[in-house]
Amino acid sequence: MAAVKKTIREINERIRKGEAVVVTAEEMIGIVADNGAEDAARHVDVVTTGTFSPMCSSGAFLNLGHAKPRIRASKVWLNNVPACGGIAAVDLYLGATEPTEDDPLNKVHPGEFRYGGGHVIEDLVAGRKVHVYLESYGTACYPNKVVEKDVVLADLPQAILCNPRNCYQNYNCGINLSDRTIYTYMGILRPNGGNVTFSSAGQLSPLLNDPYYRTIGLGTRIFLGGAEGYVTWYGTQHNPAVPRGENGVVRGGGGTLFVMGDLKKMSPRWLMGVSIVGYGCSLAVGIGIPIPIIDEHMARFTAVRDDDIFAPVVDYSYDYPMGTGNIVQEVSYGELRRGTVQINGRKVPAVPLSSYSRAREIAETLKTWIANGMFTLGEPQMPLPGSELFGG
Amino acid sequence: MKNTYVLHFDTTNYDKPIVYRLIRDYDLVFNILKAVILPKQESYLVMEIDGDVRQLELGLHYLQNQGVQVDPVTKNVHRNEERCTHCGACTAICPTGALAIERPSMFVRFDPDKCSACGLCVTACPPRAMEVSF
Ligand code: SF4
Ligand code: SF4
Numbered sequence: 001m002a003a004v005k006k007t008i009r010e011i012n013e014r015i016r017k018g019e020a021v022v023v024t025a026e027e028m029i030g031i032v033a034d035n036g037a038e039d040a041a042r043h044v045d046v047v048t049t050g051t052f053s054p055m056c057s058s059g060a061f062l063n064l065g066h067a068k069p070r071i072r073a074s075k076v077w078l079n080n081v082p083a084c085g086g087i088a089a090v091d092l093y094l095g096a097t098e099p100t101e102d103d104p105l106n107k108v109h110p111g112e113f114r115y116g117g118g119h120v121i122e123d124l125v126a127g128r129k130v131h132v133y134l135e136s137y138g139t140a141c142y143p144n145k146v147v148e149k150d151v152v153l154a155d156l157p158q159a160i161l162c163n164p165r166n167c168y169q170n171y172n173c174g175i176n177l178s179d180r181t182i183y184t185y186m187g188i189l190r191p192n193g194g195n196v197t198f199s200s201a202g203q204l205s206p207l208l209n210d211p212y213y214r215t216i217g218l219g220t221r222i223f224l225g226g227a228e229g230y231v232t233w234y235g236t237q238h239n240p241a242v243p244r245g246e247n248g249v250v251r252g253g254g255g256t257l258f259v260m261g262d263l264k265k266m267s268p269r270w271l272m273g274v275s276i277v278g279y280g281c282s283l284a285v286g287i288g289i290p291i292p293i294i295d296e297h298m299a300r301f302t303a304v305r306d307d308d309i310f311a312p313v314v315d316y317s318y319d320y321p322m323g324t325g326n327i328v329q330e331v332s333y334g335e336l337r338r339g340t341v342q343i344n345g346r347k348v349p350a351v352p353l354s355s356y357s358r359a360r361e362i363a364e365t366l367k368t369w370i371a372n373g374m375f376t377l378g379e380p381q382m383p384l385p386g387s388e389l390f391g392g
Numbered sequence: 393m394k395n396t397y398v399l400h401f402d403t404t405n406y407d408k409p410i411v412y413r414l415i416r417d418y419d420l421v422f423n424i425l426k427a428v429i430l431p432k433q434e435s436y437l438v439m440e441i442d443g444d445v446r447q448l449e450l451g452l453h454y455l456q457n458q459g460v461q462v463d464p465v466t467k468n469v470h471r472n473e474e475r476c477t478h479c480g481a482c483t484a485i486c487p488t489g490a491l492a493i494e495r496p497s498m499f500v501r502f503d504p505d506k507c508s509a510c511g512l513c514v515t516a517c518p519p520r521a522m523e524v525s526f
Contacts, residue, residue: 272475273519274518284479284518352480352481357499
């Protein structure tokens with residue numbers, strides 16, 4: 001039984017009156033250390049989190065508006081990046097990792113992947129012109145066979161960021177035990193275990209602060225790409241059944257979120273096209289989730305520290321590509337963030353791929369929005385799979 | 393001592409065996425990183441020059457006497473602050489520590505004085521914030 005009990009509705013009431021106490025996940029660490037979880041739960045209403053990093057499995061649904069004469073677009077290119085037109089006449093889905101049609105890819109290894117779907121999304125959000133090319137076979141109702149035009153985001157009737165898998169709860173760290181440099185989505189990995197890369201905001205990361213998804217569910221309102229967005233489903237590859245520490249924190253991938261929001265309100269500071277050398281294109285996405293402190297358990301969970309969060313180090317020269325499931329060892333985000341980890345007794349530099357300073361900025365922004373009454377909490381309409389694992 | 397320089401040649405000196413004299417007379421070791429040689433137009437070479445400090449100084453002096461404009465390249469590596477997200481990915485490959493993480497702020501500092509203009513960070517940076525121009 002919890003000693004403190006608050007509902008999201010009560011917390012929203014306090015936000016509207018401008019009385020809510022909102023702190024970031026970093027600040028919560030000290031508050032719980034000084035006053036204990038129960039006292040913290042009584043005083044703090046919301047803890048804000050953040051993460052900003054390349055997130056594959058991102059993209060956007062765009063409606064282009066009808067041309068005259070009409071076209072039922074079956075093939076679509078935006079700035080020469082193919083998009084999926086097999087949805088409806090002028091609806092399309094643009095995936096973040098789709099490279100330009102004539103990209104040399106990895107023919108000259110490692111490929112540069114200068115431009116792709118993520119960059120088109122950034123260009124749109126930045127208000128830049130995007131060249132659209134549509135092809136069709138022509139029908140009685142949609143006779144046009146080719147349409148070519150420049151558009152800006154404001155011209156499009158609808159544009160919805162729709163990311164089937166973002167916000168991984170935790171993730172692998174990359175290492176390379178082979179004798180030559182490899183280029184991966186975990187960055188450039190030097191030979192003979194020369195560096196370890198990691199990609200999580202750790203103690204600031206949303207799902208590491210609510211390890212059993214007790215407050216985050218379908219309908220949770222979030223910071224997405226600089227605007228308001230929603231958790232609309234659990235993400236692809238969502239897997240709550242991974243090993244967990246005594247504090248409930250997952251020791252590997254774990255949960256993921258399916259998120260959506262109005263692209264027209266977002267900003268290029270928080271949606272940035274990225275080129276990962278030797279791997280491909282993607283989109284860096286800024287996400288922040290407010291966590292209501294409904295009881296002392298949530299106060300304890302949101303006070304989690306980098307030193308208490310562990311991630312597996314995986315060899316990306318063999319074990320990852322082969323899918324062996326082997327790990328080299330576990331390391332804490334505390335060690336990773338301080339810049340060196342001990343791997344088999346040897347000191348190895350740790351390199352982040354996810355921006356901690358930007359994650360902090362998101363948590364601060366969300367805190368200001370909520371404290372000013374501009375942003376209230378969404379009440380989850382359905383929990384995520386895995387919420388039943390919490391034992392109290 | 394090893395430094396990287398951009399050597400700008402003009403229409404009067406592009407076809408002289410200047411680099412050859414640098415090696416022979418000043419005992420300098422060099423590594424050409426980039427060369428743009430256009431007959432009868434302005435040309436440039438980006439070279440890493442290695443050798444004794446005194447010989448290096450004399451060699452650079454010789455180049456200037458030949459009408460070659462010599463610029464150390466550091467000033468030509470630039471970080472586009474709007475694109476830099478301070479992720480840290482570039483610190484995996486920057487050989488000189490010019491790109492390094494400051495703790496505990498986790499901002500990535502770019503120190504042009506430490507930069508050798510090797511250009512490795514250009515493709516290693518996912519948002520392509522690092523720009524090298526000559
Ligand atoms: S990789 Fe690029 S964006 Fe990331 S810190 Fe380095 S310069 Fe900045
Ligand atoms: S060019 Fe880039 S990688 Fe090379 S030394 Fe300068 S900052 Fe470092």
